[in-house]
Amino acid sequence: MGLWYHTLKAIKESNIVLEILDARLPELTRHFALEQKILRHRKKLVIVLNKSDLISKKTALTHKKELEKVAPTIFVSSKHKKGIARLKKQVRQLMGKKPAVIAIIGYPNTGKSTILNALAGRKAAKTSSQAGFTRGRQLVKLFEDQYLMDSPGVIPFEQRNKFELALIGSKNPNQLKDKEGVALQLAAWIQEHNAQALQETYGVKWPGDSETFLEELAQKKGRLIKGGKADWNAISTLLILDWQKGKITI
Ligand SMILES: Nc1nc2c(ncn2[C@@H]2O[C@H](COP(=O)(O)OP(=O)(O)OP(=O)(O)O)[C@@H](O)[C@H]2O)c(=O)[nH]1
Ligand SMILES: [Mg+2]
Known part of the structure; x- marks a missing residue:
């Protein structure tokens, strides 16, 4: 059923x-x-x-x-x-x-x-x-x-967009096609709702945009690829999971 x-x-x-x-x-x-x-x-x-x-x-x-x-x-x-x-x-x-x-x-x-x-x-x-x-x-x-x-969790038939599904924790990061895009949007969304939340959680000051924020977060967390650049896949997963697991208070 x-x-x-x-x-x-x-x-x-x-x-x-x-x-x-x-x-x-x-x-x-x-x-x-x-x-x-x-x-x-x-x-x-x-x-x-x-x-x-x-x-x-x-x-x-x-x-x-x-x-x-x-x-x-x-x-x-x-x-x-x-x-x-x-x-x-x-x-x-x-x-x-x-x-x-x-x-x-x-x-x-x-x-x-x-x-x-x-x-x-x-x-x-x-x-x-x-x-x-x-x-x-x-x-x-x-x-x-x-x-x-x-009862099992259900989502209304008029499906929400990918970002919203990630936000409500109804899609796990690996089920998302554009994980990096969702993470970028998520960082901006959290920042907009509570300007202290990301800094309090990660000790990274908001640099003004999500891309730089995720790059700095990747450095801080050591989620890097060869050459010391941000591992976008890993850092996006980290942010989405932390949000879904309730590690970020807004
Ligand atoms: N911070 C926080 N986390 C919670 C709270 N209640 C549940 N959680 C967490 O949310 C996650 C989902 O909890 P479940 O009770 O399995 O949720 P559910 O609605 O039954 O989920 P489905 O069966 O998948 O639809 C778990 O990791 C819980 O520990 C709460 O009050 N506060
Ligand atoms: Mg359940």
Whole structure:
């Protein structure tokens, strides 16, 4: 069965849906069409902004204001077990006295399986920094009246461009045709969002453009080819992976 089959089934079989977004990129990781479908079918929706350990408080509050218009919005860092108690409380409140299946859906790599584990308080689902890890549905019992359902990450049919797919961690660097182009764009994008982020992460001052930045980073990291020039393939992979693995806070 395809990945979408499992996501749609998970929604169908649930009473409450947790839509997991990457707090760094809430707009890029939203499933607008699925949100409509969920609400149309009278399922209860909760928007969960995960990886909030990687953004500043100010950025967080701006996002929350927008998203609250759609559904209750909760910030969590499932990796650091922050916000999990609040999420549990929200779910309980929506359940009322009725038993519920709670589906967890979202883009690949947003942390769905990690959230399931945090809610369950044990490692019930496998997780990975590789996008597209979960391939099917998994039902985990929390209490007599509460079940969680993990689902595979899915990307809307109207495909995003390569840069956006790399940004949301849904394409691994080696799946990218123009890795160097994506890395150049990524460096500029990070710099634009937080002028300190790259310097804080790598100790390399922003030289004014991405190309020079990546060259200097390659020197610093020793990712060089013969003649001491930057190894573009290696340094591009390094930057993209560091971003996808959450090593850069914006
Ligand atoms: N910094 C940070 N990293 C997180 C957080 N939650 C998950 N991650 C990391 O994000 C990566 C993906 O986590 P998963 O839980 O496997 O993501 P998923 O959404 O289930 O991914 P797929 O099954 O591939 O769709 C892993 O490397 C996690 O350690 C978080 O709150 N903060
Ligand atoms: Mg998963």
